[in-house]
Amino acid sequence: MTLAQSVLAGESLALARLLTQVENDSPEGRAALNELFPHTGRAHLIGVTGAPGTGKSSLVNRIALHFRKPPAGTPRRVAVLAVDPSSPFTGGAVLGDRVRMRDLAGDRGVFIRSMATRGSLGGLAHATAAMAQVFDAAGFDVVLIETVGAGQAEVDIARLAHTTLVVESPGLGDEIQAIKAGILEIADILVVNKADLPGVEHTERALKSMLDLAHPVEKVFLHHGQTMTIHAAGAEIGPLWVPPVQRTVSLDGSGVAELVEAIDLHAQHLRQSGEWGRRERARLEAELESLITGTLVAQFRLRVPEARYDEIVERLLRRELSPREAVEALLG
Amino acid sequence: MTERKTSPEQGRRIRVLVAKPGLDGHDRGAKVVARALRDAGMEVIYTGLRQTPEMIAEAALQEDVDVVGLSILSGAHMTLIPRIVELLKANGQAHVKLFLGGIIPDEDAPRLKEMGVAGIYGPGTPTGTIIDDIRSACAQKP
Numbered sequence: 001m002t003l004a005q006s007v008l009a010g011e012s013l014a015l016a017r018l019l020t021q022v023e024n025d026s027p028e029g030r031a032a033l034n035e036l037f038p039h040t041g042r043a044h045l046i047g048v049t050g051a052p053g054t055g056k057s058s059l060v061n062r063i064a065l066h067f068r069k070p071p072a073g074t075p076r077r078v079a080v081l082a083v084d085p086s087s088p089f090t091g092g093a094v095l096g097d098r099v100r101m102r103d104l105a106g107d108r109g110v111f112i113r114s115m116a117t118r119g120s121l122g123g124l125a126h127a128t129a130a131m132a133q134v135f136d137a138a139g140f141d142v143v144l145i146e147t148v149g150a151g152q153a154e155v156d157i158a159r160l161a162h163t164t165l166v167v168e169s170p171g172l173g174d175e176i177q178a179i180k181a182g183i184l185e186i187a188d189i190l191v192v193n194k195a196d197l198p199g200v201e202h203t204e205r206a207l208k209s210m211l212d213l214a215h216p217v218e219k220v221f222l223h224h225g226q227t228m229t230i231h232a233a234g235a236e237i238g239p240l241w242v243p244p245v246q247r248t249v250s251l252d253g254s255g256v257a258e259l260v261e262a263i264d265l266h267a268q269h270l271r272q273s274g275e276w277g278r279r280e281r282a283r284l285e286a287e288l289e290s291l292i293t294g295t296l297v298a299q300f301r302l303r304v305p306e307a308r309y310d311e312i313v314e315r316l317l318r319r320e321l322s323p324r325e326a327v328e329a330l331l332g
Numbered sequence: 333m334t335e336r337k338t339s340p341e342q343g344r345r346i347r348v349l350v351a352k353p354g355l356d357g358h359d360r361g362a363k364v365v366a367r368a369l370r371d372a373g374m375e376v377i378y379t380g381l382r383q384t385p386e387m388i389a390e391a392a393l394q395e396d397v398d399v400v401g402l403s404i405l406s407g408a409h410m411t412l413i414p415r416i417v418e419l420l421k422a423n424g425q426a427h428v429k430l431f432l433g434g435i436i437p438d439e440d441a442p443r444l445k446e447m448g449v450a451g452i453y454g455p456g457t458p459t460g461t462i463i464d465d466i467r468s469a470c471a472q473k474p
């Protein structure tokens with residue numbers, strides 16, 4: 001049996017090992033991904049991002065528990081991919097998200113994997129996407145992807161998720177104003193976690209007013225001949241999704257049922273509006289393009305001797321060639 | 333294209349699970365070791381206090397670690413270690429190297445080594461020693 005076949009047969013050890021191969025982008029990992037690809041495309045990928053310490057891991061723990069023990073319906077199998085930064089100096093990392101997910105221990109329907117950001121941003125997004133695909137093929141219904149921060153890496157990872165949660169908590173004060181517009185744009189659902197702490201209203205209001213700026217709903221309605229402003233949670237108007245703001249307390253789980261409802265509503269919205277298919281297409285096209293770029297660059301490096309490359313760089317420095325002419329000289 | 337070659341640093345990194353089984357005390361020592369291993373370039377999965385042998389084996393499996401580092405201060409090592417060894421084996425992870433820190437009486441060391449513990453470290457062991465031992469244990473890996 002190949003590693004991929006063992007994964008399809010539901011073997012945990014094979015799954016863990018394949019995740020390592022895929023993370024390391026090894027030839028075995030690549031071959032297995034090819035083999036698994038026909039089995040992908042079913043899982044709901046949910047990104048959970050936000051500033052350090054807002055309670056993302058605790059929330060992932062609660063969301064996963066809810067998926068495992070739903071008040072109605074069948075439990076869903078849940079994979080968690082928890083991403084933490086590598087040290088830029090040593091390349092090492094302390095991955096501590098599992099500490100908050102101990103309630104999930106012993107449940108065979110849950111698989112938690114920690115992952116360090118390692119090198120480049122592009123590489124991280126690629127590895128994360130590939131690992132999510134492995135979980136998808138292995139039959140997990142939901143893949144929760146936790147990332148810290150609000151940088152480009154999070155935005156890239158959010159692009160691969162169907163539904164992205166941006167987690168805030170009260171008491172961040174002015175920091176909330178500093179959230180980059182980018183992070184709001186990727187939010188499908190905004191979560192104010194630690195709603196047991198003072199200052200929830202303030203945080204919630206700040207988020208809503210920022211949302212109004214980021215989602216100019218009025219324009220859309222003018223086009224339908226009327227104007228109105230929407231603040232309703234999970235409001236869905238035609239193809240438009242207005243991100244709801246949800247309060248949660250991950251310490252005791254309050255608000256989590258409503259949050260999961262909003263998550264499911266968003267998935268339903270994506271499917272009904274045709275957005276699910278459009279995102280899928282955009283994601284696969286982006287993956288194809290980045291692979292083409294990577295492959296062509298690799299071929300280029302094989303073909304052009306290093307000495308030749310260095311010589312062209314020297315000529316570039318001496319202004320004998322423009323960058324465009326340098327490319328022509330190297331590729332022509 | 334400033335970075336022309338892919339760095340040899342990419343690819344496999346030593347992955348270590350650091351856990352504190354048993355009901356006793358604090359995890360300061362475990363945290364110090366976790367940070368030292370990170371500073372040595374390893375990826376450390378930190379699971380925190382009060383881990384049962386089952387939780388440790390499950391995490392070691394899901395994280396596909398090369399090494400499990402345990403901190404035991406309670407004196408329960410002679411019951412915890414055999415159980416963890418047994419579970420790792422049952423999961424097909426007999427290759428995982430076990431390192432043990434804490435208060436371990438000298439007379440227990442031979443039996444623990446027999447069970448498969450690769451290294452035992454008392455309080456005050458320089459972290460450099462642990463790092464070197466982990467590196468050489470992982471270099472022997474097939």
Ligand SMILES: Nc1nc2c(ncn2[C@@H]2O[C@H](COP(=O)(O)OP(=O)(O)OP(=O)(O)O)[C@@H](O)[C@H]2O)c(=O)[nH]1
Nearest residue numbers: 052053054055056057058100148193194249250251
């Ligand atoms: N009061 C309160 N504290 C919470 C809540 N949720 C999480 N915390 C606490 O917040 C701290 C950080 O929680 P984590 O879940 O580790 O947060 P995180 O966002 O995953 O942290 P990083 O991964 O380090 O960015 C912990 O001490 C939690 O106990 C909550 O709803 N209310």
Ligand SMILES: [Mg+2]
Nearest residue numbers: 056057096097
């Ligand atoms: Mg976390």
